[in-house]
Amino acid sequence: MSGRYKTLHTEIDFPQGERWLQREAVKNTEQNAKQKRIALEQFDEYLTSKGFESLDAVDNTILDDFSVWLDDEQGHAHSTLSHRWYAVRAYLNKHVEDGLGYLDEEDDWILSWIDQGTETVKQLDRDVHWLPLDKIEELIEGAKNLKNRLVIELLWNTGCRPSEISRMKLRRLDRDSRSIEVKTSKVQDTSAENYERTVFYSRSMRQTMREWLDRGGRDSHPYADKSPYLVVGYNTPSIDARQINQIVRMAAEEAGIQETSIETAQTDEDGNPVSVNRITPKTLRHSFAVHSVRGRENSGTPPMDIERLRRLMGHSSLEVTRHYLQYRKSELRDAYDDSHPA
Template sequence: MDKRIEEYLSYLESVRGLSERTLRVYADDLERYEAFLQGIDIDAAQAHEIRAFAGSLVMEGKASSSVNRALSTIRGYYRYRMRFGGLKSDPGREVENLTMTRPLPKFMFEDEMAQLIESIDGTGFMDARDRALFEVLYSTGCRASEITGMTLESIDFPRGLIRVLGKGSKERVVFLGKMASTAMANYLVLRSMRLSRLKAEDHGRAFINTKGSPLTVRGMEKIVEKRRAASNMRKVVSPHSFRHSFATGLVAAGADIRVVQEMLGHSSISTTQVYTHVDMEHLRKVYELAHPHGTKER
């Protein structure tokens, strides 16, 4: 990898505070771009080379969102070089994103959420953990990575609050509802017993796997899929579906969009506004089913 790319990635890690996972994605995009240039100095590349690279990704069958992310990474690199590397012109400014229709987030209705959580009816460690995990995901609207990074000391049970570390290492406070608080209290008793039985040191992470290690995002994904299948839910859901359900529920209840933005930790209001479209789509479906003239087919 070119030294200048490595310096840019170091800048993103140390100054911008990007996560290891995000940095890997950026590195992959820039490595692919560098390989595509086939010997052309990256700082000497022109806009037409960037467009050609985007075209090659399209030809590979990459989704528009993936192509646009790669273009964003490249533009970020050239902005950095303009600011710190003495680059005279920015070829990325002349390249536009691919047009794309943003898919609506997949979420669960209240009865679907209840079906999923209530299907966990055991009393063992895994049942208590999974029930607490789902309740916290739904109560807080946190990202999966924020939940796996949550520590015991970040939870304020008396006030019903949790401090979480979001994207860009930004800390925010989320709310722990009554049902989530009760589920967490029950789980923490069994968590302590599990660590004691394993004679494992308590690392402080709230959610652990059966071996006592911190739960990973991949581990969480497997739990959600396992519980979804066991509940006979046909809808495909992921840990992020809880976040979408949280936000959609708030918007549907009339919450101010900027309040929802703050709760989700979105840096841009445009990211949050997609949930207003989700709610309108829900209303449309209700209308089509309930109104005498709601559907064209009679």
């Protein structure tokens, strides 16, 4: 029932969930209640995927992880993500436990990694954020250990999403061709052309892969023998998307580049580049795409055509991939000055 707004379908019991939605429809609109119903059902999907059987265990750590899951697993724009998260928090505070989702002033706000403000959120969701090559090297050097370095290099070398990194199977790695077969996130149709795809890592990353697989890096983790995954967790068979986000954040902070390094394709009213100050795994995915299409301009290598880039990134259409062809106005001006005969 795609148009339903108050029939709640969940595996976990949501106390008075139906009644809450009915009241929301009366107080606001049926469309508003429908969006809240979708939010609760997504929260149920998240909880069951993590093995929870009730709402009793829900705390701020889970709500934090849920926000990342909405981004990495569901691919929501930040404006949609915020609406879904706030709806879940409102329900929980009304019917489960008052105070969930509210932190002390000295703590980071759960959604602090999302840029606040409606217009800012919409603009940054449309924009492409990437790092210059020297900052990517600094980020890699900021990794505190071999596994963290491997994760950051995989993000940068393959352009994969965190959820795709976490599901990489060891048996799908071909070290001779430097390739990995991955299941594309957000594609459920097994007959789809991009349901699975092949990604590659660079020659320069072979050393990191050797240290991880041949010199005790992976084997030093407790679940290595039993895990089918390329990247194992610290105390689990696989690493999850939230851990990958933390790895990137910590490396950026260690390298001292978290605050000022991200370039964007937008300019302000004075024509100066707009910058944002949060380096995430998505920044590395964007960096992979932008440097691939820019190629020789910055790195001395030929640019990649967008059809090949589309396949590597797992996009369903070229329209999405064309998003990475953006340039700052200053770069277009420089190209004009270099090329136009006048």
